[in-house]
Amino acid sequence: MSIDKLVKEAQMVSLTHQTRRLFLKDLTLGLGGLALGSLMGTACGRKPNAINQDILFDPMNPLSPRIPHYVAKAKSVIYIHLAGAPSQLELFDYKPELAKLDKKTCPPSLLEGKQFAFIRGVPTMLGPQANFKQRGESGAWVSDHLPHFANLADEVSFLKAVYTDQFNHAPAQLMMHTGSARFGRPSMGSWITYGLGSENSDLPGFVVLNSGGVDPDGGKHLWGSGFLPSVYQGVQCRSKGDPVLFLSDPKGINRNLRKASIKAINNINHIAHEEFQDPEILSRIAQYEMAFRMQVSVPDVMSIDKEPEYIHQMYGTKLGETSLANNLLLARKLVEKGVRYVQLYDWGWDSHGTSHNDDLEVSFVNKCRSMDKPVSALLLDLKQRGLLDETLVVWGGEFGRTPMQENRNGVPLKFAGRDHNPDAFTMWMAGGGIKKGYSHGQTDEIGYTGVEGRTSIFDIQATILNQLGFDHEQLTYQFQGRPFRLTDVHGEVIKEIIA
Amino acid sequence: MENFIQYIGKFHPLLVHLPIGILIAAVLFDFLSKKDKYKTLGASVKMLYFLGTLGASASCLTGYILSTSGEYAGSSLQFHQWFGIAVALLGLALYYFRFKGNWSLYFGGLLFILLSVTGHLGGTLTHGEGYLSLKSKNSIRPVLTNVQEAAVYKEVIVPILADNCYKCHSDKKQKGQLRLDTPELIAKGGKSGVPIIKAGNSDESELISRLHLPLNDDMHMPPKKGSELSDAQIKILEWWINEGAIYEGKVKSLTQDKTIKHLLEGLESPQLVKKTSSIYPNIDPGPFQLEAIPPLKEIRAVVLPLGQNSNLLGINFVNVEKVSLEIMELLMPLKEHIVWLKLSESSFNDSLVSYLLEMPYLSKLFLDHTAITDQGLEQLIHLDHLYFLNIVGTKTTQKGIERLTQASTLDQLFIYQTQTTAAEKSQLVSVLSPVNVDTGGYIVPTLVVDTTLVHGRD
Numbered sequence: 001m002s003i004d005k006l007v008k009e010a011q012m013v014s015l016t017h018q019t020r021r022l023f024l025k026d027l028t029l030g031l032g033g034l035a036l037g038s039l040m041g042t043a044c045g046r047k048p049n050a051i052n053q054d055i056l057f058d059p060m061n062p063l064s065p066r067i068p069h070y071v072a073k074a075k076s077v078i079y080i081h082l083a084g085a086p087s088q089l090e091l092f093d094y095k096p097e098l099a100k101l102d103k104k105t106c107p108p109s110l111l112e113g114k115q116f117a118f119i120r121g122v123p124t125m126l127g128p129q130a131n132f133k134q135r136g137e138s139g140a141w142v143s144d145h146l147p148h149f150a151n152l153a154d155e156v157s158f159l160k161a162v163y164t165d166q167f168n169h170a171p172a173q174l175m176m177h178t179g180s181a182r183f184g185r186p187s188m189g190s191w192i193t194y195g196l197g198s199e200n201s202d203l204p205g206f207v208v209l210n211s212g213g214v215d216p217d218g219g220k221h222l223w224g225s226g227f228l229p230s231v232y233q234g235v236q237c238r239s240k241g242d243p244v245l246f247l248s249d250p251k252g253i254n255r256n257l258r259k260a261s262i263k264a265i266n267n268i269n270h271i272a273h274e275e276f277q278d279p280e281i282l283s284r285i286a287q288y289e290m291a292f293r294m295q296v297s298v299p300d301v302m303s304i305d306k307e308p309e310y311i312h313q314m315y316g317t318k319l320g321e322t323s324l325a326n327n328l329l330l331a332r333k334l335v336e337k338g339v340r341y342v343q344l345y346d347w348g349w350d351s352h353g354t355s356h357n358d359d360l361e362v363s364f365v366n367k368c369r370s371m372d373k374p375v376s377a378l379l380l381d382l383k384q385r386g387l388l389d390e391t392l393v394v395w396g397g398e399f400g401r402t403p404m405q406e407n408r409n410g411v412p413l414k415f416a417g418r419d420h421n422p423d424a425f426t427m428w429m430a431g432g433g434i435k436k437g438y439s440h441g442q443t444d445e446i447g448y449t450g451v452e453g454r455t456s457i458f459d460i461q462a463t464i465l466n467q468l469g470f471d472h473e474q475l476t477y478q479f480q481g482r483p484f485r486l487t488d489v490h491g492e493v494i495k496e497i498i499a
Numbered sequence: 500m501e502n503f504i505q506y507i508g509k510f511h512p513l514l515v516h517l518p519i520g521i522l523i524a525a526v527l528f529d530f531l532s533k534k535d536k537y538k539t540l541g542a543s544v545k546m547l548y549f550l551g552t553l554g555a556s557a558s559c560l561t562g563y564i565l566s567t568s569g570e571y572a573g574s575s576l577q578f579h580q581w582f583g584i585a586v587a588l589l590g591l592a593l594y595y596f597r598f599k600g601n602w603s604l605y606f607g608g609l610l611f612i613l614l615s616v617t618g619h620l621g622g623t624l625t626h627g628e629g630y631l632s633l634k635s636k637n638s639i640r641p642v643l644t645n646v647q648e649a650a651v652y653k654e655v656i657v658p659i660l661a662d663n664c665y666k667c668h669s670d671k672k673q674k675g676q677l678r679l680d681t682p683e684l685i686a687k688g689g690k691s692g693v694p695i696i697k698a699g700n701s702d703e704s705e706l707i708s709r710l711h712l713p714l715n716d717d718m719h720m721p722p723k724k725g726s727e728l729s730d731a732q733i734k735i736l737e738w739w740i741n742e743g744a745i746y747e748g749k750v751k752s753l754t755q756d757k758t759i760k761h762l763l764e765g766l767e768s769p770q771l772v773k774k775t776s777s778i779y780p781n782i783d784p785g786p787f788q789l790e791a792i793p794p795l796k797e798i799r800a801v802v803l804p805l806g807q808n809s810n811l812l813g814i815n816f817v818n819v820e821k822v823s824l825e826i827m828e829l830l831m832p833l834k835e836h837i838v839w840l841k842l843s844e845s846s847f848n849d850s851l852v853s854y855l856l857e858m859p860y861l862s863k864l865f866l867d868h869t870a871i872t873d874q875g876l877e878q879l880i881h882l883d884h885l886y887f888l889n890i891v892g893t894k895t896t897q898k899g900i901e902r903l904t905q906a907s908t909l910d911q912l913f914i915y916q917t918q919t920t921a922a923e924k925s926q927l928v929s930v931l932s933p934v935n936v937d938t939g940g941y942i943v944p945t946l947v948v949d950t951t952l953v954h955g956r957d
Binding site for chain 2: 061065066067068069070071082135147148199200201202311313314315318336337356361362365366369372373376377380381382384385386389466469471493495
């Protein structure tokens with residue numbers, strides 16, 4: 001009985017939405033208003049905002065593939081985030097002037113008005129802790145820490161003067177991946193799956209893989225969907241054990257039984273939907289069906305056991321480990337299967353120099369060794385499979401490191417290390433319609449601040465969206481009464497690095 | 500504010516139709532009212548002259564604003580301006596003074612002539628000289644029989660500029676005050692005064708750099724999406740500039756590398772230049788049949804236009820393992836629209852290749868890890884727009900791949916893990932040049948440092 005009442009009420013409510021009076025009123029001004037709106041919209045130099053109609057949330061198929069604004073150069077992204085922020089001064093930003101200043105007291109002009117995470121008082125300068133050479137035809141400087149990647153300098157575009165406004169890990173990582181240092185915004189991968197959907201209907205569109213033993217400081221918000229529908233959040237997968245937790249059937253339940261139970265549940269849901277017409281119910285049905293398909297497809301694509309031996313040698317992968325190498329190989333497999341956005345976090349790049357566990361001489365060198373070979377292998381493997389052109393590979397940390405040696409609490413540390421520096425760091429991008437063998441931007445003589453071609457985090461986000469076929473100003477979501485976008489009110493596409 | 504004023508100028512082409520219509524009506528009514536039968540029309544003449552004059556004045560004002568944008572120039576603009584003003588003044592006179600007897604008709608006739616001349620001049624400014632001519636302007640350009648003997652500027656460069664630039668940068672229009680239709684005017688450059696060509700250095704020549712800007716950049720040329728120059732055309736322009744941007748002399752007098760030679764040969768039959776396009780062809784096949792898409796969705800194929808406002812389709816069979824005759828048949832209603840097709844890791848085989856040949860604009864094709872062999876591969880040379888071909892992990896051999904030398908538009912080829920030896924692969928790279936052949940098989944050697952750790956001295 002109560003259901004009957006609810007249905008009647010729902011019908012009444014829907015009737016108030018469309019009365020004859022309302023209909024006639026709409027006829028007088030509504031159509032004219034619509035026409036005027038579209039006319040004025042184009043007249044004022046803005047492109048018609050077609051995307052918002054196009055990517056309205058379809059509850060029955062929230063991840064169905066969608067059309068980008070314009071023809072995209074890249075179809076997928078592999079984002080390699082070195083959590084903790086690797087030192088640009090030991091990898092790509094060669095500063096011979098800084099070597100001359102090694103161990104000299106830092107002049108006060110460099111400290112005025114600056115905030116540091118740990119440096120207190122007056123620190124000393126620290127020269128580059130690596131040997132540099134120019135590589136390839138482009139002559140890009142790459143240090144000896146990366147012997148394999150050095151051979152690929154002609155494949156990538158370096159961004160030498162990236163800056164952020166956050167000097168602590170968690171906010172800086174959030175800034176990088178959600179466009180805001182505070183919690184609550186959707187991550188870049190969520191925006192992209194919201195805009196493009198997923199080509200493979202058996203796999204999630206946005207996968208997150210962590211290595212380095214510790215999750216990034218920004219936590220799960222780094223791949224959260226914020227105010228976007230939750231289907232767009234990143235799916236964290238593991239390279240060891242069950243790839244997705246709670247996905248496999250419990251003991252004693254076989255696949256047929258599982259299939260039958262999901263069918264029964266969905267039948268009930270369909271009946272409920274017929275009664276209430278609530279789109280959320282359709283969404284739930286679709287999710288059940290997708291999870292059921294994923295039970296088969298995910299373990300298959302998430303296993304690297306079947307890869308041939310020479311691929312394992314190329315990446316330096318070891319079965320059964322949770323390592324950056326294994327994750328990079330998985331990333332290639334996922335992209336091959338049509339996953340849109342693969343986000344990798346590798347923890348352990350925070351080289352403060354408090355001990356050999358976080359210094360530039362030992363720990364940093366070892367981290368480089370674990371990263372160099374598999375990252376180089378990924379680029380070459382994508383290349384030989386004809387996938388590099390449509391896969392955008394992004395490499396970087398959340399900020400840079402200071403040219404001064406860290407002096408925690410005013411006491412110089414015994415080991416070589418650097419504090420956080422939000423003013424300048426190096427990132428690189430490859431594939432996905434990015435120029436090869438190019439370098440954009442420059443820092444000052446000691447690599448402290450960008451002096452030319454500075455690029456903000458928003459510029460990087462705008463560029464990634466651009467390569468996927470989006471105008472970052474048009475990819476919006478209506479929330480709390482206004483349209484939101486990843487780059488908020490900032491961001492310009494870095495045209496210089498686009499091929 | 501300045502922008503707003505410029506914006507008002509854009510209304511000129513709209514407003515001009517008001518005085519034309521109203522003033523013609525005024526003259527006509529005035530003439531007719533002399534007959535008894537239409538005497539009543541006389542009462543409206545004065546009002547029509549008033550409204551017509553108002554419209555003419557508004558047109559003069561907006562027209563003046565539009566002329567300051569600098570996109571129009573030349574003597575016809577001057578004439579158009581003064582004739583327009585004359586129309587407004589004569590209209591005002593006809594409204595203000597009541598001419599007696601037939602005088603109003605004589606002045607009315609003069610006004611009609613002035614209107615026609617002004618309108619014609621305006622049409623010439625907007626649509627170019629001879630816009631009313633019956634003859635179609637696009638006369639077929641003579642095909643070069645021997646490109647090496649052709650005059651490099653007149654017969655190679657001019658046609659490229661004419662096809663892509665003259666619409667806005669010639670005697671018709673002078674956007675940015677730039678004209679490209681004579682050597683002197685090219686040297687003069689545009690509004691900024693910076694030379695657009697730096698002989699010997701195409702990288703620093705604005706004529707070229709504007710072409711390379713991203714499509715969404717406001718400075719990109721040509722400004723209209725979908726009208727981009729083909730890669731071949733850009734490469735030929737770059738080559739001409741790098742070789743000194745000469746205006747006299749034959750093609751053979753300039754040095755040419757293999758790629759350029761190949762591209763120039765393409766000029767001997769003009770379609771080829773447009774054909775060696777890019778990752779998607781520069782065409783619009785019109786709207787596709789929407790009914791054809793649901794059956795493809797049913798089998799879980801991904802069918803999407805390349806971008807919004809694009810009628811070209813990309814189709815991905817990532818969710819489909821078995822590709823049969825029936826499935827290929829589903830693609831046929833869309834064959835004119837399919838430009839990207841991904842059949843990777845499916846059961847696609849030689850017997851289905853004939854369906855691909857039905858797709859005239861197919862340019863990016865993934866056949867990696869399928870059952871295609873040399874037999875099927877050989878047929879792909881009949882695809883007129885094939886630009887990207889991936890046959891990684893197939894049973895194709897050197898013999899079949901070699902046949903792709905005849906695929907004149909092919910630019911990127913991936914042959915990793917085909918049935919070819921390393922020696923055969925490198926041979927293929929040179930045989931197929933200028934196609935970019937990726938042979939794969941890259942090795943990242945395992946160095947000592949890859950498997951060892953540094954330890955602290957403590």
